[in-house]
Amino acid sequence: MSAQVPACQLLERQSRHSPFWVVGPPLDPWLVAQSAGVVSADLTALDAWAAGGKPARTPFEEQGGAPLSGEVVLFWPKAHQLGLWWLQWLCEVLPADTPLEIVGEHNGGIKRVPKVLAERGMECDKLDNARRCSLFATRTVKEAATDEAWQRFEALGLTLISHPGVFGHGKVDEGTQLLLECLESGLPRTPKRVLDMGCGDGIISAWLAQRGHHVTGVDVSAFAVEATRRTLSANGLEGRVVQGDVYAALPDESFDIIVSNPPFHQERDVSYGATQRLISQAPDYLAPQGQLFMVANAFLPYPDLLQQAFQSFQTLADNRRFRVYQAQKR
Template sequence: MLSNQSQLLARNLDLFEQGEWLIINPADAYFTDQLSDMPLEVLHQYFDVFSESVRVIHSHSMDTRDVSEDPSGFCVSQKVSKHLHTFAPFITGERRFSDVLIYIPKAKHQLKMLLTMAGSVLREGGRIHLVGENKGGIKSAAKLATDLGPAQKVDSARHCSLITIEVENTPVFRLEDWLDERTYQVDEFEWDIVSLPGVFSHTELDDGTRLLLSKLPNHLNGNILDFACGAGVIGSYLNKLQPHLKLTLLDVSALALFCAARTMQANGVTGQLLAANGLHGVDDKFSHIVTNPPFHTGVKTDYSITKRFISDAKRVLAKDGTLHLVANRFLPYPGLLAEHFSQVRPLAQTSQFSVYLSLK
């Protein structure tokens, strides 16, 4: 099914008739089917749409050392017809494009980073196109690109807008300009976090994760899964405190996995990275899952993510395994957890968050 953004683009297929195109972060796996006769490249920073685009079911894994030492990060490519789909945090290779289309993210600072990255791979006289939902930030997106060149609205429909920027000032993309490195603290314990715009826990430790970490047992054993790891805050905390643990850090975002690898490196610990759409295609067994899971699709609350994760969490937990989870209090986790786990205990609660322990 075409997203609203892609339905708007489908009204403007003549825009794609000429040039060499790169599409960044399409909101669905189906719009490119309408461009099947033209060669193009697609950069996916999110594994869910990538896997659907290339019909891949299973997750992809890599050691944290391999990602942290390679600026291209976690990179998987697959050709589908005339289209090259790549799952990676950044644009790789030396190819230059006449046009780059960005499906805008909800975080403005992430969009600014994507604009700089897109502009750096344009040919002279190239264009950047932005498509997004009106309430998702597209109306202010053109203001972020004023240093690149003039922008104009091309079309609007389905509560979305399409904007084209004629790039006159080609930027240089330097990763170090966007990386944020700082020290987080819980009680007396300190550890280092490396993050990028658009990655959960960027620039600060959120209160929910802080509460979760303060309630974790001091002695865990076996294989630990940091689900929706973001910048690797939970996994690096656990592994630095308990070096004997075998850590797996999972996220749908290539940017998050890249940051998690850098975070683990900064703390002198290692683990396994896993790119996956939730727990779909994950067959490993874990002794414990620790998570501050997402509950949004774009700007909308999406309970289907919660339901699917809880069901799959029980499947991948070993016998007598545990799930430690923090969530906003308004989310219906207690009832959903009780449907799948034999015991569910609240460990802590604030006016905003609750921490739950579930036993298989």
């Protein structure tokens, strides 16, 4: 089977003599078949490798199970700070002098890797260059564990912990602020079971928990799950946080309130799939008279979905860039 992703096509040209683990990879059938296992924060990738019978884990799991062995290939992400975090993590968990290859697209920042490696005292050999991608080889240097990449900042009366792998890293975006303004007056004062779908850095989860609600945060990204857990802990707040694809991790559960600021980008592509499921399946996970509150860019086609799922809804706020919607289960 021929690889489809350009970076994987570059890898396919190399002669390999031992199984190789992949870190932060794209979805690619050839890569799933050829690799020994995967480390990723993306649940979709973890599920794909697990379905192929390969070890799959997040970087935040205990180091039990199948260890990273043989060659390791890091797919350099478009977010430079995230690439630095992955490199630091690999140097923490792998023995010194472990062979490491780094591959990526030219428009994704891979050309900066030789400088990054030089700054860390790591060797760098260029192995290949094609399809607007480059492949470099190096060896790990042992690093002590550090939390430097986790950004800590104050906002909304909370201490927030952010990771470069999370959407909206290091700030409270305009949509979230508008949503919280509506929730301040729209939520009941008595504690409710609240689901924060797409919890990100935990801003909404912590804000809700601070007001006494029983919060469950869900996100498809392990980076987001870990960030939300750290944000809750930093504020001395309780809450459950799970990695899951929309409602898949919540069988047979129901909530009084569902709150969400759902993303609509997957890499560079516009993707409505997760939000479509969020809206269409919401009545199945809401208690009687339960409510959905969500914020979205004003141009996104969500009113029709809300109408179909709930028969009626209202717009609580509209600042021309973002709209906050509210719908109630009958």
